[in-house]
Amino acid sequence: MIDTHCHVHFTDYGENRADVIGRTQKKGVEMITIGTQTSTSLEAIQTAEQYEGVWCTVGLHPSHTHPYTLHADQNEVTDTHVELFDKDDYRKLVERSNKVVAIGEVGLDYYRLPTEAEDVADVKLKQKTELWKAIELATEVNLPLVLHVRDAHTDMVSIIEAAQTRGMMSRGAVIHCFTGTTEEARVYHRLGILTSFTGIITFGDKKHPEKLTPLMKTVQDLPLEMMMIETDAPYLAPEPHRGKQNEPWMVQYVAEKIAALKGITTEEVDRVTTKTAQHFFGL
Numbered sequence: 001m002i003d004t005h006c007h008v009h010f011t012d013y014g015e016n017r018a019d020v021i022g023r024t025q026k027k028g029v030e031m032i033t034i035g036t037q038t039s040t041s042l043e044a045i046q047t048a049e050q051y052e053g054v055w056c057t058v059g060l061h062p063s064h065t066h067p068y069t070l071h072a073d074q075n076e077v078t079d080t081h082v083e084l085f086d087k088d089d090y091r092k093l094v095e096r097s098n099k100v101v102a103i104g105e106v107g108l109d110y111y112r113l114p115t116e117a118e119d120v121a122d123v124k125l126k127q128k129t130e131l132w133k134a135i136e137l138a139t140e141v142n143l144p145l146v147l148h149v150r151d152a153h154t155d156m157v158s159i160i161e162a163a164q165t166r167g168m169m170s171r172g173a174v175i176h177c178f179t180g181t182t183e184e185a186r187v188y189h190r191l192g193i194l195t196s197f198t199g200i201i202t203f204g205d206k207k208h209p210e211k212l213t214p215l216m217k218t219v220q221d222l223p224l225e226m227m228m229i230e231t232d233a234p235y236l237a238p239e240p241h242r243g244k245q246n247e248p249w250m251v252q253y254v255a256e257k258i259a260a261l262k263g264i265t266t267e268e269v270d271r272v273t274t275k276t277a278q279h280f281f282g283l
């Protein structure tokens with residue numbers, strides 16, 4: 001099994017990092033640890049270089065391109081380090097190690113926006129400009145893209161279509177932590193873009209735990225062949241560990257949930273999603 005999107009190099013793990021990675025390896029789970037700015041991209045490379053079965057990506061999270069928003073995966077105010085996507089800097093990071101298997105996470109995050117309309121326009125323009133640079137680099141170095149998209153599917157689809165029309169993005173892309181609708185997923189799938197699911201698919205309605213959430217129904221609707229699985233650790237720990245610090249081995253709960261929703265075995269989910277991930281990232 002492969003956790004295709006975690007941040008196991010983040011400082012959140014501190015001295016426990018080796019234990020967390022060890023526990024994950026012991027369960028036969030490989031991982032791709034995701035950079036979110038130049039500093040954490042370098043740390044992702046250093047972590048991947050150090051361990052078997054760990055690969056990495058280099059990228060700039062859209063929320064780091066301007067000072068207005070919060071870290072999208074945390075829902076709490078963090079001291080956002082503002083940075084622009086310097087293609088040369090990121091190219092050097094790619095060239096540093098053959099463990100770099102994608103450009104990302106990059107993307108669009110309109111979840112928290114400033115209150116003034118002109119600031120909103122400025123934030124969106126900045127995110128799109130930086131995303132385009134990342135798409136250019138991914139095309140030039142022939143790597144796939146890991147895309148973070150929150151409340152921005154329409155703009156993201158337009159950008160992907162424009163890039164594909166120009167012959168860019170030849171290695172494809174994945175929409176990580178997909179939480180949109182079945183229809184939104186199908187638009188991506190028609191463009192050959194994969195969708196990846198986190199522990200959010202295990203989060204039921206507290207009052208009606210037997211009821212399927214809209215996201216669970218979306219998982220049921222979509223073809224397994226277009227899916228990958230991830231934790232986004234240290235955030236978003238799946239049930240039964242919800243609320244605790246997430247670890248990459250917990251991706252097994254995401255696979256189990258997909259299996260239960262689709263009425264197939266976890267082995268089948270593992271087999272198909274692992275094959276997709278190996279092919280997509282070229283592992």
Ligand SMILES: [Zn+2]
Nearest residue numbers: 073105148177
């Ligand atoms: Zn993300």
Ligand SMILES: [Zn+2]
Nearest residue numbers: 034073105232
């Ligand atoms: Zn992430």
